[in-house]
Structure formats: structure tokens, C-alpha cells
Amino acid sequence: xxxxxxxxxxxxxxxxxxxxxxxxxxxxxxxxxxxxxxxxxxxxxxxxxxxxxxxxxxxxxxxxxxxxxxxxxxxxxxxxxxxxxxxxxxxxxxxxxxxxxxxxxxxxxxxxxxxxxxxxxxxxxxxxxxxxxxxxxxxxxxxxxxxxxxxxxxxxxxxxxxxxxxxxxxxxxxxxxxxxxxxxxxxxxxxxxxxxxxxxxxxxxxxxxxxxxxxxxxxxxxxxxxxxxxxxxxxxxxxxxxxxxxxxxxxxxxxxxxxxxxxxxxxxxxxxxxxxxxxxxxxxxxxxxxxxxxxxxxx
Amino acid sequence: xxxxxxxxxxxxxxxxxxxxxxxxxxxxxxxxxxxxxxxxxxxxxxxxxxxxxxxxxxxxxxxxxxxxxxxxxxxxxxxxxxxxxxxxxxxxxxxxxxxxxxxxxxxxxxxxxxxxxxxxxxxxxxxxxxxxxxxxxxxxxxxxxxxxxxxxxxxxxxxxxxxxxxxxxxxxxxxxxxxxxxxxxxxxxxxxxxxxxxxxxxxxxxxxxxxxxxxxxxxxxxxxxxxxxxxxxxxxxxxxxxxxxxxxxxxxxxxxxxxxxxxxxxxxxxxxxxxxxxxxxxxxxxxxxxxxxxxxxxxxxxxxxxxxxxxxxxxxxxxxxxxxxxxxxxxxxxxxxxxxxxxxxxxxxxxxxxxxxxxxxxxxxxxxxxxxxxxxxxxxxxxxxxxxxxxxxxxxxxxxxxxxxxxxxxxxxxxxxxxxxxxxxxxxxxxxxxxxxxxxxxxxxxxxxxxxxxxxxxxxxxxxxxxxxxxxxxxxxxxxxxxxxxxxxxxxxxxxxxxxxxxxxxxxxxxxxxxxxxxxxxxxxxxxxxxxxxxxxxxxxxxxxxxxxxxxxxxxxxxxxxxxxxxxxxxxxxxxxxxxxxxxxxxxxxxxxxxxxxxxxxxxxxxxxxxxxxxxxxxxxxxxxxxxxx
Numbered sequence: 001x002x003x004x005x006x007x008x009x010x011x012x013x014x015x016x017x018x019x020x021x022x023x024x025x026x027x028x029x030x031x032x033x034x035x036x037x038x039x040x041x042x043x044x045x046x047x048x049x050x051x052x053x054x055x056x057x058x059x060x061x062x063x064x065x066x067x068x069x070x071x072x073x074x075x076x077x078x079x080x081x082x083x084x085x086x087x088x089x090x091x092x093x094x095x096x097x098x099x100x101x102x103x104x105x106x107x108x109x110x111x112x113x114x115x116x117x118x119x120x121x122x123x124x125x126x127x128x129x130x131x132x133x134x135x136x137x138x139x140x141x142x143x144x145x146x147x148x149x150x151x152x153x154x155x156x157x158x159x160x161x162x163x164x165x166x167x168x169x170x171x172x173x174x175x176x177x178x179x180x181x182x183x184x185x186x187x188x189x190x191x192x193x194x195x196x197x198x199x200x201x202x203x204x205x206x207x208x209x210x211x212x213x214x215x216x217x218x219x220x221x222x223x224x225x226x227x228x229x230x231x232x233x234x235x236x237x238x239x240x241x242x243x244x245x246x247x248x249x250x251x252x253x254x255x256x257x258x259x260x261x262x263x264x265x266x267x268x269x270x271x272x273x274x275x276x277x278x279x280x281x282x283x284x285x286x287x288x289x290x291x292x293x294x295x296x297x298x299x
Numbered sequence: 300x301x302x303x304x305x306x307x308x309x310x311x312x313x314x315x316x317x318x319x320x321x322x323x324x325x326x327x328x329x330x331x332x333x334x335x336x337x338x339x340x341x342x343x344x345x346x347x348x349x350x351x352x353x354x355x356x357x358x359x360x361x362x363x364x365x366x367x368x369x370x371x372x373x374x375x376x377x378x379x380x381x382x383x384x385x386x387x388x389x390x391x392x393x394x395x396x397x398x399x400x401x402x403x404x405x406x407x408x409x410x411x412x413x414x415x416x417x418x419x420x421x422x423x424x425x426x427x428x429x430x431x432x433x434x435x436x437x438x439x440x441x442x443x444x445x446x447x448x449x450x451x452x453x454x455x456x457x458x459x460x461x462x463x464x465x466x467x468x469x470x471x472x473x474x475x476x477x478x479x480x481x482x483x484x485x486x487x488x489x490x491x492x493x494x495x496x497x498x499x500x501x502x503x504x505x506x507x508x509x510x511x512x513x514x515x516x517x518x519x520x521x522x523x524x525x526x527x528x529x530x531x532x533x534x535x536x537x538x539x540x541x542x543x544x545x546x547x548x549x550x551x552x553x554x555x556x557x558x559x560x561x562x563x564x565x566x567x568x569x570x571x572x573x574x575x576x577x578x579x580x581x582x583x584x585x586x587x588x589x590x591x592x593x594x595x596x597x598x599x600x601x602x603x604x605x606x607x608x609x610x611x612x613x614x615x616x617x618x619x620x621x622x623x624x625x626x627x628x629x630x631x632x633x634x635x636x637x638x639x640x641x642x643x644x645x646x647x648x649x650x651x652x653x654x655x656x657x658x659x660x661x662x663x664x665x666x667x668x669x670x671x672x673x674x675x676x677x678x679x680x681x682x683x684x685x686x687x688x689x690x691x692x693x694x695x696x697x698x699x700x701x702x703x704x705x706x707x708x709x710x711x712x713x714x715x716x717x718x719x720x721x722x723x724x725x726x727x728x729x730x731x732x733x734x735x736x737x738x739x740x741x742x743x744x745x746x747x748x749x750x751x752x753x754x755x756x757x758x759x760x761x762x763x764x765x766x767x768x769x770x771x772x773x774x775x776x777x778x779x780x781x782x783x784x785x786x787x788x789x790x791x792x793x794x795x796x797x798x799x800x801x802x803x804x805x806x807x808x809x810x811x812x813x814x815x816x817x818x819x820x821x822x823x824x825x826x827x828x829x830x831x832x833x834x835x836x837x838x839x840x841x842x843x844x845x846x847x848x849x850x851x852x853x854x855x856x857x858x859x860x861x862x863x864x865x866x867x868x869x870x871x872x873x874x875x876x877x878x879x880x881x882x883x884x885x886x887x888x889x890x891x892x893x894x895x896x897x898x899x900x901x902x903x904x905x906x907x908x909x910x911x912x913x914x915x916x917x918x919x920x921x922x923x924x925x926x927x928x929x
Contacts, residue, residue: 002528003595005317005398014597015556018541022610022651046585047554049599051546134389141388161718162387162412162634164419165707166556167648171716185400187391193312267305 006194013040013182014047015166016145017129020180021054023170024127028120031057031084033069034246035202036131036183039191041082042200043182044129056083058128060119062111063088064099064248066224072203085123089115099250100229107248117153120177127170127178135187145184151175188244189269196262205243206265208257212236219253311395318521321402321417321450323441324427329458333427333496333517334390334401335368340503340518341392368496387417396522411667411681412634414441415721418448419707422526425454425517430463430493433473434480440667443484447630447683447723449703452488452524453481456517461495465508484670490520531594535619536560536568537697537705539650540612544599552583552599553608555651558704560616562600563591567617570608571695576617577604611652613695613705621695621705624727627688630699631658633678635712635719640677641686642809644843645719646711650704652694655846657813658710659687660806676806678720687728699723713839746826750784754823756848757920759832760841760895761858762887763873764865766904766912770858771832773913783828788815790833803884809840816844823848836892854923856916857898862887864905899923 003011020027029044031037044053059073077084092110099107120128134141144160146168161169172178183191195202213220214236221228223236228250230236241254242265259268322330356367390401402417404410418424424445428438445453455477463469474491481489492501493509494517500506503518515523537558544552562568562579569576582589583599592598600614608614615621633639639658647656661684664675678684699706710720747754757774759767768789775787794801798814801807812835822829835841845853865887866874877885884890895901900919902912 002316002526003593004313005315005393006313008317008595011556011595011597015541018554018597019651022542047597048542048544049585050550050552050583051544135391141390162416162721164416164709164718164721165703166420167707167709169648169709169711169716169718171646171711173716185389185391187393189393190398193309196309197313263305263309266309270308 006190006197009186009190010043010194012185013043016168016180016182017044017047019168019170020127020129021048024178026125027055027127027129028058028123028125029053029055029129030131031059032131033059033065033073033203035191035195035206036133038200038202039194040129040131040183042198056085058085058087058119060112060116061086061088062107062115062248063093064107064111064250066205066222066246066249068205069203069246076201087115087119089118098227099248104251125177126172127180129180129182131183132181133183133186143181145181146170147179147181148172149177149179153177189266192262192266192269196266203246205246207260208240208242209260210238211241211254213239213241213254220255222249222254224249316397316526317400318397318423318524318526319400319402319421320423320425320521321404321421322425322427323404323414323445325435325437328427328429329496330403330427332368333425333456333458334403336496336499336502337518338390338392339368340499341394387413394518394522399521411444411632411683414444415448415632418445418450419703419721421450423452423454423521423524424450425456427456427458428473430457430459430469430473434476436668438477439480442481442486443667443670446484446486449700451527453486453490454517454520455489455491457491457493458496460493460500460509461498465493467511490514492517492520528594531559532561534559534702536562536566536616537621537702538562538598538614539652539705540608540610540614541651542610543608550601552601553614554597554599557592557594557596557598559594559702561591561593568602568614569617569620570606571613571615571621572623572693573607573612575606577602577606611650613650615695621697622727623693623695625690625693626728627696628725628728629686629688629722630683630725631678631686632683632721633680633719634721635717636680637712637719638677638679638805639720640806640809642806642813643839644713644846646713647690647708648711649694649696649708654694655691656688656710661686676804688722696724698725713842743824743826750826752783752826752828754826755828755852755854756819756823757828757830757854757856758835758841758844759830759856759858760835762860762862762865762892763834764868764870765858765860766909767832767858769909770902770912770916771830773909774916775830777913777917778828784826785828785830786822787830787832788819808836812840812844816847819844820847823852834886834892836886836890838893838895841895854900854920855895855898857895857901858904859901860904
């Protein structure tokens with residue numbers, strides 16, 4: 001009996017994680033608290049069973065995540081005994097970087113891109129596993145599974161190594177590092193089907209619930225704490241919403257939905273007419289904005 | 300969707316298969332349009348993506364404002380501006396029965412590398428031809444590559460049928476010509492479909508415009524074509540060991556993917572290349588132990604006996620083990636701007652094993668357009684050749700035709716770490732089985748003790764005219780005076796004898812150094828202090844020489860003179876000749892010199908006389924104890 005599509009995707013991801021552990025000196029798994037991170041952690045547990053995953057998880061914390069994300073992260077770390085490193089860009093904190101004040105571009109650069117580089121350098125990680133998928137965005141569709149970064153964390157899209165069969169060339173120069181994407185060939189729907197099949201816990205924000213939101217330039221922004229400045233006369237209203245993708249709360253739009261379970265989400269996706277990253281402010285900046293960010297070192 | 304429907308849907312999803320395929324065709328044959336059309340028809344395009352596509356189509360589209368599906372796939376901005384897909388892009392879509400991973404690979408001749416990359420993981424291929432142009436050279440080239448990489452199922456999509464009025468005769472002529480060619484190269488399962496990717500004819504449903512056609516639609520074919528699974532299940536068991544799982548002293552598991560065969564607890568296995576045998580004790584999985592595992596499944600297995608297996612070994616069925624050898628014939632596809640040089644050492648990765656490999660002169664190169672065999676001294680980017688390959692220790696393997704995972708390898712440049720080539724193993728060479736290393740009783744140490752010294756290899760490298768031979772000569776005299784047994788191998792002298800058949804091309808320079816390094820190794824083995832004075836311009840060959848002797852025995856001496864100084868000295872008048880164009884491939888002029896990065900000794904000849912340089916070298920050698928008494 002041939003393996004099903006989910007089994008084959010799972011097999012590929014496990015194979016990739018094992019290659020990284022076998023060949024890298026100091027690997028780490030990036031943990032963003034989102035559904036892809038939940039799936040990645042689950043795959044790592046399966047890949048190395050009965051041993052524990054032989055690498056820590058790194059959360060690059062912008063300090064602007066949803067409160068429920070922090071609760072989920074801390075609960076999971078405790079329950080599953082995850083070796084979790086949290087890194088915040090201390091300089092950014094001192095500068096009081098605020099996405100409402102400085103905008104998404106500066107916030108993302110300082111609190112995410114720079115913070116990630118700092119953390120990788122600080123701990124000397126030479127391979128970082130990330131949950132990015134090729135279906136998310138066009139520049140990712142052409143990125144290799146093993147993606148090399150210069151000592152300055154730059155990505156050169158015109159100089160990528162060919163990847164044949166199941167053979168990944170993990171060799172790198174001193175001070176170069178690798179970003180590895182085991183979920184490259186998964187789609188959003190695959191991820192949810194796998195979460196369903198494996199009963200993987202995810203942040204409750206993915207499920208529809210009455211939440212306080214304001215409408216801003218066509219998007220629904222959740223008022224998650226009192227750092228959010230309200231315009232004169234702007235009053236948060238309770239709407240039944242959920243999130244398809246999770247990032248910093250001021251930059252992540254909610255969608256109106258009644259899907260309050262994994263099955264309901266899959267059902268909603270089958271009827272959905274917009275793509276996953278539509279709710280992300282960061283992608284709307286300019287054409288190929290993601291490609292530029294990646295060249296600069298964004299994951 | 301009602302609750303009953305969704306549970307039915309989810310149930311069905313648990314049985315859905317996966318098909319990987321590639322599309323090949325020329326720049327204007329409509330590959331990207333076809334994939335865009337498949338995504339569109341499979342309802343994989345969301346409103347915001349469609350809106351972006353509409354905007355892009357108006358801005359940079361080539362369809363006069365109509366949806367230009369090609370734009371969906373041209374991800375990177377640089378490529379988009381050039382209007383060409385230059386890399387392999389992967390796309391996904393799904394129907395009720397299968398998930399599809401599409402590798403979109405370009406058709407330009409110089410991009411053989413991308414096509415081979417995309418084909419290496421594909422189960423099926425769609426070849427596009429323009430109905431107006433028929434079977435072209437590039438169609439033959441793509442078919443050859445697809446067949447070379449072991450793809451067994453091919454669709455010939457005769458596209459743009461709308462532009463030939465859906466003429467049956469046009470289609471039939473193309474089909475006949477293609478089938479004749481496919482037979483010639485041994486492509487088995489061919490399906491020819493008349494389509495218009497732009498209009499959607501015969502993509503999802505049979506078109507009213509081609510009522511004469513009764514075969515499957517493109518989507519229909521993709522949903523039902525058999526993947527290679529049944530054949531792999533019947534093949535003998537193989538699992539390359541990826542990682543040894545040792546959470547505590549009482550457990551040792553071997554993790555890897557089953558690449559062929561079915562494995563059950565209790566089965567007899569052989570660890571290769573060591574050849575030790577045991578039985579499978581358990582198949583461990585997160586959900587609990589498995590009774591059996593099938594091809595493609597990642598497993599961790601434990602063995603009944605405590606035998607050793609390392610990353611890179613292959614665990615095989617004991618009844619039908621893999622081959623073990625250190626010399627092979629293979630087809631090599633070269634993927635790098637730096638040509639493949641016979642004799643140069645590369646890393647070779649196969650399964651989970653990495654070894655050092657050298658490649659002999661190509662037996663022939665294949666003209667991918669005509670399939671003719673041509674003579675070749677090296678392989679350039681996008682060239683394909685058949686060569687003998689030797690590796691530095693025996694490895695387990697299967698012929699590529701039988702198993703892609705245990706018969707396919709990549710070659711990695713040892714300096715840049717780039718993947719520079721791909722290889723498909725054919726068979727082991729007989730001489731590999733028949734030549735054994737003869738063990739001798741009087742060894743290196745015994746010979747060195749008799750001479751009262753330690754053998755070592757002093758490797759002088761530098762530009763012509765830097766002063767290598769002069770300094771090496773002085774060093775030898777001083778060592779001789781101290782009672783050391785020495786031998787000086789000089790570049791010019793060796794070229795009069797052992798290497799007189801070699802010229803100055805890159806290939807010959809590599810072979811020149813290989814022979815000298817091997818001779819030097821024998822002399823070190825004999826207990827001598829060997830001085831080699833050779834330009835030896837390439838880092839990788841010096842590294843190869845270093846690898847031939849033991850740690851600490853190789854001492855690289857960089858005789859450093861700036862090009863201007865060496866050229867000014869020009870003791871043999873060679874620079875003048877090279878400048879006049881009378882001497883080709885002269886190091887420093889029209890052939891590169893790669894200076895050492897970590898030489899044990901560097902001599903700055905602008906600051907030292909040869910005499911003081913030689914004294915300096917002797918002092919360092921004594922300090923290191925490199926030429927001391929045993």
C-alpha cells in the first residue's frame with residue numbers, strides 16, 4: 001500500500017530534520033507559536049523518538065504577539081518539556097519600537113529580522129529549521145529546502161544549490177549558516193489536515209470566538225492590550241472572528257468566521273476564496289517585498 | 300458543506316495519494332500557462348491571487364490583458380523582468396484523489412541542470428510541444444533527460460491546438476513521430492494528448508473541439524497514472540542509515556527511510572559495506588512498534604545483535620544485499636561553471652554517506668540533442684558524460700535504474716562546497732573486486748627507524764620564477780649536511796620523464812600533481828624527507844596531496860613572490876613568451892594561481908635571499924620536530 005500524501009509529506013520532513021541533526025554542528029528550530037511551529041515540533045518528536053529532539057526551540061519575541069500566544073507557548077513548553085530559548089532584541093526594546101508608531105517595516109526589521117540574526121550569532125547556531133512553506137508566497141516557491149546564508153545572513157537567490165533526489169548538500173563554509181524548511185512542500189490545507197489527523201494542539205486564536213476588534217483600512221485588528229491607541233471615536237466592537245495566520249497582533253488581521261474546531265476550519269478552507277497571507281500587513285508593502293526581506297535576512 | 304460531507308471528505312483525504320511530476324518545454328510552448336491552468340481548474344487560485352494576477356497581466360502580461368497564467372509562476376523579480384523562468388519552481392494542487400507537486404523547469408539548453416534537478420524527484424513528466432512546430436530538438440533533449448533520470452511515465456501534450464484549428468492530422472503526425480523516437484530511447488509509457496492550455500481544451504474535460512480524441516484529459520491522466528510504488532515494494536529491502544538514535548545506553552536504533560522493499564520484525568539483514576548480519580528486533584515508531592514498513596516510510600529499527608552500523612551504512616535484506624565496491628561506471632551530469640576535472644578529488648554524497656571521489660577521463664560525452672557519443676577531456680556546465688569513478692573506501696550501492704536512492708549521487712566541490720554534479724551509478728568495475736591492497740611486514744615506521752629519521756613531505760608551491768627550486772635545492776643541501784635522507788622532486792625534471800605525456804591544460808595540471816603526489820607518498824612511506832617543488836596552482840590538488848600522507852607529514856611551503864616580481868625575474872624567459880602569446884595556459888598570465896590559505900610556512904621572497912629563506916625553513920622544521928630523529 002503506497003503512502004498517502006500526508007504520510008509522504010511527513011516522511012520528507014522527518015528525513016530533512018534527521019539530515020540536519022546528522023550534519024549540522026549546532027542546529028536550532030525556530031518557534032513562532034503558530035500552527036506551522038506546532039506541526040514542526042510534532043514532526044521533530046516523531047523523527048527522533050524514542051530520543052528527544054536533539055535541538056532547542058528558539059522564539060524570537062517581538063513583544064507584540066497576542067497574549068494568548070504567550071500563554072500557549074509557556075503552557076506547551078511546560079507540558080511537552082520543550083527546551084525553549086526566548087530572544088528579544090534588547091536594543092529595540094530600549095528604542096521602544098512600536099508597530100503603531102514606527103510602522104510594520106521598521107518594527108519587523110528591528111524586532112524580527114535583526115533580533116533573529118542576533119540570536120543566531122549569540123548562540124552560534126549554524127542551522128535553523130523554520131516552518132515556511134512554498135505555497136505561502138512566490139519567492140518562497142523557488143527557495144531551496146536547504147537555503148544558505150552568508151556570515152552576514154544574506155540570501156542570494158541566484159546562487160542556490162540544486163537539490164536532487166533526497167540528497168541534501170549540508171556542507172558550508174565557516175560562519176555561513178543554513179536555513180532549512182522541512183515544510184516546503186506542504187500547503188495550508190495539508191497543515192490543517194495533519195493537525196486534524198495527529199490531534200496537534202494549536203493556539204486558540206485560530207478558532208472563531210467573540211473578540212474585541214476595530215476595523216482599519218479594510219482589516220479587522222484585535223484590541224489585544226492597552227498599547228493599542230484608538231482613534232478619536234473608535235470603539236472596539238465584539239465580532240466573531242478567528243485568525244488564519246498569527247504574527248504581531250497590530251499587524252495581523254482577523255477574519256469573520258464561525259469555524260470553532262479543526263474540522264470546521266478545514267471545511268471553511270475548502271470554501272475559502274482568499275489566500276492565507278492576505279491578513280498580513282507585511283506582504284502588502286510592495287511587489288516582491290518578501291524577496292527583499294529575505295535577502296536582508298528575514299527568515 | 301454539511302457535517303456528513305466534511306467527515307466523508309476527511310475520510311477520503313486520509314487515503315489520498317501524492318504524485319510528483321515535471322513539465323518540460325521550450326520558452327514559448329506554454330508550460331507556465333499549463334500549470335497556471337491546472338491550478339485554476341483545480342480551484343487552487345484564491346480571489347486575492349487572481350486579483351494580483353489580473354493586475355500583473357495588465358501590467359506585464361503577454362496575453363493582451365487576458366489572464367497570463369505564466370505570471371503566477373515567475374516568482375523572483377529579476378526573472379520576471381527578464382521574462383524567463385530561470386530556476387526550478389515547485390507548485391502544488393490537489394484534487395479529490397491526489398495531491399500534486401509540480402516542478403516547473405525551463406527549457407533552455409543551458410538549463411539542463413534544472414531539468415535534471417526537477418526530474419530527479421518526479422514520477423511522471425509532461426512534455427509540451429507547440430502543435431505548429433511539432434517535435435523539436437529540445438523535445439528530444441527533454442525526453443532523453445527524462446528517460447535518463449528514470450521517469451517511466453510521460454505525457455506528450457501537443458499544445459496550442461487552437462492555433463492549428465484542432466486538426467487531427469497535425470496531431471497524428473506529431474504523435475507518430477514522437478512515438479518512433481521514444482521507442483528508440485526506451486521510453487515506455489507514453490500518452491499523447493491534444494490540448495490548448497490557454498483555452499483549457501482537454502485539460503479537465505474532453506473538448507468539443509477535438510471529438511476525434513478519445514484518450515484521457517491531462518488531469519485525468521495525472522489522477523490515474525500509476526506511481527512506481529509496486530515495483531519498489533517488490534525490490535529487496537534497503538535503508539541508508541541516517542542517524543543513530545541512542546537516547547540511553549540500553550537502546551540503539553538506526554533511523555532512515557525505507558528506499559525499497561518491505562521490512563518486518565524478525566527479517567534477516569546485512570549491514571553494508573561491513574557485511575555483518577543480524578535480525579530486525581523492533582521497528583520503532585512514535586505511535587508504537589510497527590509490524591512492517593514500506594518504501595518511503597521513515598523508521599527507526601533496532602537489531603537483535605549488538606553489531607555496529609554508522610551513518611552512511613546501508614541496511615539491506617541479507618538474501619539480496621546491495622553491491623559493495625570502490626570503483627564504478629556512472630553517468631555524470633555537470634552542473635557548475637567550473638568544469639569537471641578528471642583526477643580532482645570531490646566529495647561524493649550517496650544515501651547518507653559522504654566519501655572522496657575522483658573521476659577518470661570521460662569515456663564519452665553525450666550530445667543531448669543528437670544522442671551522439673563524443674570524445675571529451677572534461678565536462679563543462681550542462682554536459683553529460685559516462686566516466687569511471689573511484690572512491691576512497693568501499694560503499695554500498697544499487698544501479699540507479701533499480702533504485703534512485705541508492706544509485707544516485709551528488710558531487711560537491713571541496714573548496715566552494717557547491718553541488719557541482721549529479722551521478723547515476725551503472726555498475727561496479729571488476730578491477731575494483733580484483734585489486735587488493737597488499738599488506739607488507741616492513742612498514743613505514745620500521746623503514747624510518749632504520750634511517751634514524753621521520754619521513755615527511757615538504758611541498759613548495761608558488762609562481763614560476765618565485766624561487767621554489769632554488770630554495771628547495773638549498774634546503775635539501777642543508778638537510779643532507781645534517782645527515783637526513785632526502786629526495787627532491789622538481790616540476791621541470793619530472794615533466795621530462797614520468798609526466799612527459801602531459802601538457803598544461805587544467806586537466807593535465809591536475810594529473811601532473813596527482814602523479815607527483817602519489818610518487819611522493821611512496822617515498823615518504825620509504826622513510827624519506829621528500830621535497831616537491833611544483834607550481835601546483837590549484838588549492839584542491841594541494842589538498843589532495845595533503846590527504847595522501849598522514850597528519851603532520853605534509854608541510855606546505857608557500858614561496859611567495861608577487862606576480863610583478865616573478866615576471867621581472869623571469870629566469871627562463873617564460874613570462875615574456877606567455878605575454879607574446881607563444882605560451883598558453885601559463886600560470887599567473889592566462890591560468891590562475893590559487894595561493895595557499897593556511898600554509899605551514901610562508902617565505903616572502905621580496906624580504907629574504909634564497910639562503911636566508913632556506914635557513915628560515917630549516918629553523919621552522921626543527922622547531923616543529925618535523926625532520927628530527929625518530
